[in-house]
Amino acid sequence: MDTQEGTGMIPAAAEATRDELATPDRCRVVSGVLSRIGDKWSVLVVMLLSHGPKRFSELKRGVGSISQRMLTLTLRGLERDGLVTRTVTPTIPPRVDYALTPLGHSLREPVAALGDWALRHHGSIEASRHDFDQRGSGGADAPA
Amino acid sequence: MDTQEGTGMIPAAAEATRDELATPDRCRVVSGVLSRIGDKWSVLVVMLLSHGPKRFSELKRGVGSISQRMLTLTLRGLERDGLVTRTVTPTIPPRVDYALTPLGHSLREPVAALGDWALRHHGSIEASRHDFDQRGSGGADAPA
DNA sequence: CAGAATCCCATTGGATACTG
DNA sequence: CAGTATCCAATGGGATTCTG
Numbered sequence: 001m002d003t004q005e006g007t008g009m010i011p012a013a014a015e016a017t018r019d020e021l022a023t024p025d026r027c028r029v030v031s032g033v034l035s036r037i038g039d040k041w042s043v044l045v046v047m048l049l050s051h052g053p054k055r056f057s058e059l060k061r062g063v064g065s066i067s068q069r070m071l072t073l074t075l076r077g078l079e080r081d082g083l084v085t086r087t088v089t090p091t092i093p094p095r096v097d098y099a100l101t102p103l104g105h106s107l108r109e110p111v112a113a114l115g116d117w118a119l120r121h122h123g124s125i126e127a128s129r130h131d132f133d134q135r136g137s138g139g140a141d142a143p144a
Numbered sequence: 145m146d147t148q149e150g151t152g153m154i155p156a157a158a159e160a161t162r163d164e165l166a167t168p169d170r171c172r173v174v175s176g177v178l179s180r181i182g183d184k185w186s187v188l189v190v191m192l193l194s195h196g197p198k199r200f201s202e203l204k205r206g207v208g209s210i211s212q213r214m215l216t217l218t219l220r221g222l223e224r225d226g227l228v229t230r231t232v233t234p235t236i237p238p239r240v241d242y243a244l245t246p247l248g249h250s251l252r253e254p255v256a257a258l259g260d261w262a263l264r265h266h267g268s269i270e271a272s273r274h275d276f277d278q279r280g281s282g283g284a285d286a287p288a
Numbered sequence: 289c290a291g292a293a294t295c296c297c298a299t300t301g302g303a304t305a306c307t308g
Numbered sequence: 309c310a311g312t313a314t315c316c317a318a319t320g321g322g323a324t325t326c327t328g
Contacts, residue, residue: 027191029266030259031184038182040175040321047171056290067322072291082272093289094328103265103272110257115174117254121247122173128226128247184301200310211302216311237309238308 036081041066041074043111046100049084050108053099083107180225185210185218187255190244193228194252197243227251 037043041063048054048062060071075098078084083104089095100108181187185207192198192206204215219242222228227248233239244252 026259026263027188029262030187030191030255032266033258033262034178034182034187035184038178040179043174043178044171047174068291069293069323070321073321080273080276081269082276088290091289092328094291096290103268106265107261110254110261111174113254113257114177115170117251118173118177119170121250122176124247125225129224132224132226212311213303213313214301217301232310235309236308238311240310 036077037107037111039074039077041070042078045071045074045078045098046083046104046107046111049098049100049104053087053097056096056098059098078104180221181251181255183218183221185214186222189215189218189222189242190227190248190251190255193242193244193248197231197241200240200242203242222248 037046044063044066045059048059054062056071056075059075060066060068063071066074075084075086079086079098082101085099085101087097087099089097181190188207188210189203192203198206200215200219203219204210204212207215210218219228219230223230223242226245229243229245231241231243233241
């Protein structure tokens with residue numbers, strides 16, 4: 001179902017960037033992924049769906065502060081990329097269930113790794129921010 | 145310059161989301177990290193700096209399509225969060241070197257994991273996109 | 289209930305010009 | 309060379325309204 005990526009790209013990479021190993025296009029791919037899942041809601045939705053399928057309104061309640069517009073757009077994007085499935089039950093009122101695909105589930109691992117990193121270091125990060133802001137606003141050598 | 149996560153939001157999360165284990169705030173932290181590094185350039189810069197310190201102009205050339213404005217903003221953000229250091233050599237013309245901190249280097253691991261995922265699956269993703277777009281525009285049942 | 293459509297504001301980010 | 313400042317276009321995203 002997968003196993004045939006990286007076919008035919010890398011035009012001139014072979015001659016110009018072989019002093020490092022694999023990073024030249026890798027960073028672009030990472031960047032692409034990040035612009036996909038790096039939006040405000042995609043990861044939240046994936047996280048919520050990792051516990052099992054959920055209806056539209058459940059997701060909306062789960063995220064809390066999302067607008068139905070953005071939830072729709074987010075789900076469409078995830079569906080388009082093959083990360084979630086959308087199952088419509090044409091009753092009245094209609095019922096739509098969203099679930100992670102295997103691909104969607106596989107995304108949870110690296111995202112969890114990032115979350116792990118965040119939990120471990122977000123203390124130092126906030127400290128660094130505070131420190132940086134102090135330096136910037138208070139004056140460099142003569143505080144009042 | 146950045147988005148603080150809503151400290152003190154979560155109105156009724158305490159009663160509604162305790163059926164799952166640890167994910168309630170974890171997903172918010174991940175979301176916070178993503179809004180930090182999920183911008184258009186931060187990861188690229190971190191990737192470039194992983195090979196060693198670089199000057200401003202080297203980074204600019206390395207990224208290629210970034211404006212000096214965005215490079216400055218990106219570097220300021222990374223510096224503020226303690227991911228890179230900024231070393232000014234007040235010569236004429238001035239020289240400024242940027243380097244990853246240990247924290248910045250540690251970020252490379254989860255980012256690389258994400259990049260790995262991206263490389264493995266971005267073929268299926270693009271296929272899924274193409275498929276999805278066909279379904280949407282070409283008509284659902286009577287292709288020419 | 290799920291979502292499409294519209295309106296409108298806030299943020300992002302590029303291009304350019306100027307400074308030290 | 310490194311950085312700041314200003315202007316402006318594109319996008320993101322919330323609120324609201326309407327429909328099946």
